[in-house]
Amino acid sequence: MTTANAIQQALDQLYRTHVGPGDPYALVDFPDHANVGDSAIWLGEIAMLRGVTGREPAYVSTWHDFDAEAFRRACPTGTLFLHGGGNLGDIWPHHQQFREHILATVHDRAVVQLPQSIHFRNPDGVARFAGLAIEHPDFTLYVRDRPSLDFANAHLSCPTHLAPDSAFALGHQPRAPADCDVLMLLRTDDERRDHATIPSAGNTMVDWLEDDPDLPRAFTSQAKARVDRGLRLLSRGRVIVTDRLHGHILADLLGIPHVVLDNDYGKIAAYLAAWAGSERVPAIRATTMAEAERAAAQLA
Known part of the structure; x- marks a missing residue:
């Protein structure tokens, strides 16, 4: 471990x-x-x-x-x-x-x-x-x-x-108050996997592939603005379901319980297997959307 x-x-x-x-x-x-x-x-x-x-x-x-x-x-x-x-x-x-x-x-x-x-x-x-x-x-x-x-x-x-x-290396991150029970951060790019069923209508579904309009010009300032945006987004959920590796990592650093699905070639499961036991908060693995929703309900 x-x-x-x-x-x-x-x-x-x-x-x-x-x-x-x-x-x-x-x-x-x-x-x-x-x-x-x-x-x-x-x-x-x-x-x-x-x-x-x-x-x-x-x-x-x-x-x-x-x-x-x-x-x-x-x-x-x-x-x-x-x-x-x-x-x-x-x-x-x-x-x-x-x-x-x-x-x-x-x-x-x-x-x-x-x-x-x-x-x-x-x-x-x-x-x-x-x-x-x-x-x-x-x-x-x-x-x-x-x-x-x-x-x-x-x-x-x-x-x-x-x-x-x-x-x-970013370490523990402070979180803002949540405004929804289950936030689903799901891929919309070339690594997206079919998780057998679509999420239920009551869940909040997002991805994080759109920049804020006032992005700074300096490289590290840009990176900080993007990470801040991601932390704000994840903080909305009392529980998170995600198929993004850094959805898992940042949820862990924020202290938010979460459910992890995989990308199309198994990258996330492979990472979790290599570093098993390092989570600061509960992180449940699921293989289908239905499993993920049941696990999220348990965490909530």
């Missing part, structure tokens, strides 16, 4: 393996989209890196505005960290293409892929990524679950380690 304290220790060990006090570093693939979960990861990464090094990243970029010359001017030495999440594979190709570009072109320093879930729907992409990983002189991969670890050990010849999601 993995405790919440053990997760914090695992994250601390991960980051201290690659940076120390005062060390410069870069953090790239900023999530410039509305999905709250990726911004929660980013804030956790920044919190860990700032806590270890005592400084902000020397260079940051999105997947589409990385400038190799600007990167080397701003960060002539130090580790390049790739943002973690659930996009290593071919479901979200822009992020994978950027990752492969970094591995192909940045050979003059260590590259660290922060904790990811791996999923390739088309096996053709596996060999290309494996080739880039083995050709890089100093590439380390962290994964969030055991199926991803098994995949990496079978297909990739690079140091690979199991690590928790960096969003847990």
Whole structure:
């Protein structure tokens, strides 16, 4: 059983393996989209890196505005960290293409892929990524679950380690008063799974893929605004039903009892299996919408 304290220790060990006090570093693939979960990861990464090094990243970029010359001017030495999440594979190709570009072109320093879930729907992409990983002189991969670890050990010849999601570095979060009994945060994107039945009409159904209109311009301020939006949204429910991994993680940090369904390829169940027992509040797993609604009624 993995405790919440053990997760914090695992994250601390991960980051201290690659940076120390005062060390410069870069953090790239900023999530410039509305999905709250990726911004929660980013804030956790920044919190860990700032806590270890005592400084902000020397260079940051999105997947589409990385400038190799600007990167080397701003960060002539130090580790390049790739943002973690659930996009290593071919479901979200822009992020994978950027990752492969970094591995192909940045050979003059260590590259660290922060904790990811791996999923390739088309096996053709596996060999290309494996080739880039083995050709890089100093590439380390962290994964969030055991199926991803098994995949990496079978297909990739690079140091690979199991690590928790960096969003847990955010720690306990205060919650606002609830205004509904059951809030259902359900995916509406390419990882959505058919949960056999549609939710009952009386439940409040939402997703978190739409930004507020007054989003700040600075990267970390954007991430904070998105996470704040997600925390406000989740706080509405006395109980939450979700098929988003960070719906689970942020509900846990908020202290809200919740029911967890899976995404289309089993990412959430795999994560929960790897870090079983780390929940601060009740988290019931369900395989169908009907099961989830019954469990939510019990928690309520």
